[in-house]
Amino acid sequence: MGKQKIDEQQELHGFLTGENFYVQQILGLHEEDGKYVFRVWAPNAQKVWLVGDFNDWENTLLMEQDRDSGVWLIETTLPKQGDLYKFNVQRTDGTQIMKLDPFATRFETRPGTAAVIQSMGDKKWRDGLWRGRQKRSNHLKRPINIYEVHASSWRQKETGEPYTFHELKDHLIPYVKKMQYTHVEFMPLMEHPLGASWGYQLTGFFALASYYGTPEDFQEFVEACHLANIGVIVDWVPGHFCANEDTLPYYDGTPTFEYADSNRAKNRRWGVHNFDLGKPQVQSFLISSALYWIDTFHLDGIRVDAVSNMLYLDYDEGPWTPNHEGGNRNFEGYYFLQKLSSVLKQKHPNILLIAEESTSQTQITGPITTGALGFDYKWNMGWMNDILRFYQMDPIERKHHFHLVTFSFMYAFNENYLLALSHDEVVHGKKSLMHKMWGDRYKQFSQLRNLYAFMYAHPGKKLLFMGGEWGQFLEWKHDQGLEWVDLQDSFNYQMQIYTKHLNHLYKEQRALWEMEDSSTTIRWIDDSPEDSILAFIRQGHRKKDFLIIIVNLVPVERVNYPIAVPYEGEYEEILNTERATFGGTWEEGNPVCETTEQTMNAFSYQITPTIPALGVLYLRPKKIQIRKTEVKGGKEL
Template sequence: MKRQDSEIFHDEALCKKSFVTGENFKSQNCLGVHLINDEQGEFYVFRVWAPNAQEVFLVGDFNDWKDTEPMTYDKETGIWEIITDLPNEMDLYKFHVTQQNGRKIMKIDPFSKMFEKRPGNASVVYIEKEKKWKDGLFKGRHKRSNHFKRPLNIYEVHASSFKQHTNGNPYTFKDLTEELVPYLVQMNYTHVEFMPLMEHPLDQSWGYQLIGYFALCSTYGTPEEFQEFVEACHLNNIGVLVDWVPGHFCVNDDALAYYDGTPQFEYVDPERAENRRWGSINFDLGRPEVQSFLISSILYWVETFHIDGIRVDAVSSMIYRNYDDGPFTLNHEGGYTNLEGYYFLQKLNAVMKNEHPEVLMIAEESSSETKITGSIENSLGFDYKWNMGWMNDILRFYEMDPLFRGDNFNLMTFSFMYMMEERFILPLSHDEVVHGKKSLMHKMWGDRYKQFAQLRNLYTYLITHPGKKLLFMGSEWGQFLEWKFNEELEWVDLEDELNQQMQFFTSELNEFYRQSSCLWELEDTRETIEIIDADNKSDTVLSFIRQGKKKKDFYIVILNMTPVERKNFQIGVPYEGTYEEVWNTEMKEFGGTWEKHNKSCETSNNEFKQFDYSIETTVPALGALILKPADVRINRKK
């Protein structure tokens, strides 16, 4: 039984029209599959955008995959539709499309909210149920507060390789609710970030080549299970971030690629459509229907799953025409900027700030030519940008033999020159522990003991350097082997005492960060830091102050980058009085050798650079110290 087009509601007609003008940011409410219940009975309506197709049939389990259910075409919008009572919920379906050139091909539903499990790839007739959320306190608190002035410490996770069952199957979100949420609490992280969770056909892409922009990958369980996971995180005061890929999509012939036989989701220019670097296809970000599709996708994830932040992947590839390998054309102004991508991202962030200003918008972007964070008028409008420069410099430095670190000390300190140009996240991410780059632990110079010492030093620098924090899973205990996307983490490492102590160190450091307001409440201002000494190349020791709102709320950070203990080491301090050690990476419980902290330090009147007073302490070999004022007098002379 079918219903006629005249019975479609007026608001659905408006929904279709706004989709093609690029202003429908809830287009999943119109396209895809929907259930209608009225006096005539129960029906399903299917809609798909394929403006240049000759013919489209709805096929599936319910009609033996035969062309018995023709869809009708709306010339004004390019949308095909059918209303029928044939399917049952959870049936499989596709659209049998006769493309512009007459080629017939089975295509997925771009708006499908569920796919069958691999190796199948059909869409599923799935109607989501409205969830009664219990996270109102968490959501309300975050709406009212300023996230720039809160701690943000992210644990980055690849969902299917965090843990796996004994048969090799990855954990679903039901499993992760039981295992990962308590672990996040134990490790004192404020947020968890997932590499893309949307449907993708190939694990080797890590989720960065998508086919389903509205569907949780079937490997990870059901949408309801993911909702329960997010709610459990929120009830434990943990935010949830998700990676999202609006720049390019999977080349699979049965997915979005040349859907109706013409450039539809992709650029008309084949050179601009082809993403040679990643073997994928670039979205035409200037096309209104594509803008509706992508912005609807991000809002769907935020609203359906209560996501607290989105990391937009590969922003550079979206805003520069010369980013990819191979030939490129200049824009109509004669420049390298991809204007369509630039204005799309501004539009995306404007919509997000209007709809959900509390949701963090994060850019993974590797250049310095374009302002990424800030107001829409002066930038792309993101809240945060990954600091790829800091990450590259720091890892080069820590991999280096200490004999050469003094001559390359600028790698350690250069970020101080530009740290306020954007709002940064400091990422030690998955990209740095794969493809022969070695794990963070393996990158460290020296024997195993020295590697752990330097890892503790590195994480202390991460936590005390201005900017929000991100660490990839397994790095918290010093996993030695590289990350493998198809295997679980090396949890067996934790049978070793040094790995246990490293894990404990990270947990304690994370809690130290959460409880230390001077490490985050002013970090979007220059007042957050004062350099004590960034020129000590001979000793290769870096020292600086992190300042909170109150004058006496500050830390002194000292990082020794050599395997030489520095006794009676002098640094300048801002005020006269007593300073006590509150953090020492070489304490025995962390895997070091020190059983007691340094004694409290009394100032002397010896001037040190811009400071009127100085103190002396012992800095462990390859160690890091943090001191705080215990009893000081605010009487700075200069």
């Protein structure tokens, strides 16, 4: 809400045609010429009243409808700052129901759903240096390592109340910086009535959830992140909305925000309603919401949730209606997502657009001119499922299922992937990441270190959900803080040290991210299912800038194990996941490895390091000779 002068008819025409991407500047509540102006879109309502604290919630303020747009309007001087309000809608069947303002920027604390009249001033931002660097940077060739956070359960007060963003600024930012992450990503922060939805069943698409504090608090938080060189990403849900009757569903008594076809409108799996993504007004509403969050809070990225549900008509449970071609493609969703990415990239070329999408039927990343959706990154759900299945397996069986580790390399460059070990993998009886690992407690921590080292060496940006950095044993609970008491245990504390070290190493070693958008970043050394050893090269831009990655996936130490290398010289160990500092047993790592001239796997040289049981080694060239007549060994993907 702000003081402004607008061309009402022009703005409403843009809303009706789906081309107004700042529709919150006309709809909702505004101050204009010393009066409060309320507008709400309810095209088929019989009547709409403005009700609130200022008129004892009575039907005394009847709004007038603009027939062309279906928007109802009233101007009044009655309200004051801090008052609550709603719209009382008389629907097509004559019944009345109090509905929330879809464009409100503040709501009362849940379980209430009334909007709050509260002005928001213009912030004088101090993050220009950060934003300037992002404009000059190519994110595909930069490290991206995300710490995923559920804001109200990362840490809680003794009373069980969540920290507001004013408080998180002094606690979460120093932690993320200390742990060496490049970005923090929040599960949805928009207003929602049920904490058990984790924020994915939204009611206020333009409002920060009130229990997180004020919008000004979140602006200050983001600014502080940028001053600490940390990017901020927020999950956003344009596919569906909360089914509570006093929110968006059947707003005027008819399908307004949802599809007219009940098979498409009702989402049975999640108990929500699906947006009609082909309706111009809904497109304007949703794209305006995304831009509002990016503009108002200087976000560095948004992650679009549940993209598959927007792309495929049969994604939900139960009956579904085929499209006009008889297939399962949701054309409205497909074209909306292309429009969304096109508009956001036009307005903010450097914003990170990330999709949670679990199929391979649609190209998600890449330019829309090729038929893709225009996103920057796609969560690699196939890698996640395969790799977690493998690490839960008894090592005796792993040689028979080695494809679960290697298959992802075959498609690693089909999209721009983000490797995510997210909140979805540590709830609903799936066990925490540490608890998934095979074996006793020592072996579980060894394998968790192994998993993270393999993940960071695998092509793709990285994401880890909170608590995973120290191997929390218990599943995540949305209504409780993390088990910070775990850090009094030496294993958990050393695991946290390890993750911090690995994060730092990832940012420092250019070979791990510099050529991630090209298959030339990978060269295969050894794939030995019988020994359960995996070895490959991660290559940077410069020929000498590469790492040798060796992964041992069974609890058997491999002494003086031959590993082919491309150049003659010396190789030094920069990571050994079994070092005592990290909770392992190795007090010292491998000495510098010198090559012997021995043809192996089409390479001319080899080294013979000792590979720890359930351990991973990163080796880098210390002193090598690159000859023009070198054998170009190894298999590129």
